[in-house]
Amino acid sequence: MGTDEIVERIKSRFPDDVLSVTEFRGQTGITIHKKNLLAIAGFLKNEADLNFDLLRDLCGADYLNKRAPRFEVVYQLYSIKNKHCIRLNVQVSQKDTHIKSVTSLWIGANWHERECFDLFGIVFDGHPDLRRILMPEDWEGHPLRKDYPVEGPAVEWKGYDEVLKKTEEYKQYQWYR
């Protein structure tokens, strides 16, 4: 099935949810509203002629000061049987950073969503185990957000402070006597 047909299928089934369709370098992306994400994702996965069974990638993006809904969650889908792919861009606003989890459809989304939560602070409702994954559990802030400085936060991470304190503490011992 061609990409145009896939887009038409989604548009005819969910006319109100498709916000825009972008095409660049032969890749098609569909921007949708997050409200009906689970229904659209389930439709894409379970319809026999669409059958997007492989979630190749799931990641977040931050459009601070560039677009009105600040965040986007991007799904790269592929169908092994039908050999076609599509990209879903789901908009998430800064006020309400909640979005439905797709782990019920693709188990592989589990860790991707945890990473997205860790680095962007997007909360996936219905996720079985939403914890930080790459950063330490007590880390503050979400590093891949655009307002997070590249060189790191001004206030040092608690864990590192503890190490520094310990180093100071051990200085009281005289090793050479």
Added chain:
Amino acid sequence: MDIKQMPAIDKDTLKSENLVLNMGPHHPATHGVMRLLLELDGETVVKCTPYVGYLHRGVEKLAEDMTYLRALPLTDRLDYISSMTHNQGYCYAVETLLGVEVPVRAKFIRTMVCEMSRIASHLLWIATHALDIGAMTVFLYAFKEREFILEQFEALCGARLTVTYPRIGGVRNDVSQEFIDSVYDFTNYFPSKVDEYERLIDRNRIWFKRTRGIGVITAEEAVNYGLTGAALRGSGVNYDIRKLFPYDAYDSVDFDVPIGTHGDVYDRYRCRMEELRQSNRIIRQCIERLPKGAIMTKDAPKVTLPSKKKVLTSMESMIHHFMVITKGPINCPKGEVYVATEAPKGELGFYFISDGEGKPYRMRVRAPSFVHIAALPKLCEGGLVADVISNIGSIDIVLGECDR
């Protein structure tokens, strides 16, 4: 206390509870810094929880602050065992984004060195995987050929592991005749070496016991977990990016994709061993068909660096060099692309969002190891604790890539 005074054990009140075992982060079999929390009932794994992130360096964040060219060496540090393929994946993604066409000779060279890198990666995998399970000899044999490949890389570009040899728009320098001759000579005898490795471990009852029927994952489950590469093909799914979305010279070389049936550790092992032979075939064809011509594209002057000789002699080239390094490509198109390549571990995807600046607005690395570790509980739970080691080896992970 005297032993006679000890109270008799009442068997009805004896309690048993699950043992929580911490494996790692510095366990030799985790192939890096990964921690597994295993809940054991006797020797059976009831629950397995992987913890990753010990090697997180924020590659994606760093790349947002660099031009496309300067972010390239970061990709060496993802999968440091096979940095060629990661450089290639990155370069191919940027070329797709910018619409740069690579000369045919560069395509063939890239394909050749990447398959060499795949062989080196698979050799390291079979060496350590067999060592973990208890077959030590193959480790020494496999490292001999891996060493040869790394020496060739050193002769080619000066680095053994972090090569940065593929560049956006081509490759860094041309291959010499000595390089081609020695690699061609290598492809003559390498298949017999693969037979040798297989002789060492294949007709071995212990190897069978440790691999057959262990860590079984069905095709549907494997797809649902998002497994790719040999881990997915071992379950019988024909999914190889080199065939489905051919890049570089893969559409002009002839090779087969080995597919397993059972989805266990043994099938994944067999798939990778066959891939060694197929990679050898690809390298031979690349050398035999290597066309003459340029190794760097000329139609994208805003991306590629001028030659060093020109930089030192001509003012314009020096300014050009400075601009490419500091500003990145000018008139970069706006848009987003997801470009996948077949790394030795699985599908390596680069997702770029470009806002027209010389830097990537967002770079996302879809690392196969990350996805594979996420599926580790599925493989381990219900099995024996000793099989956890087989399972980790069979999904072929590298933590630098997982944690990014």
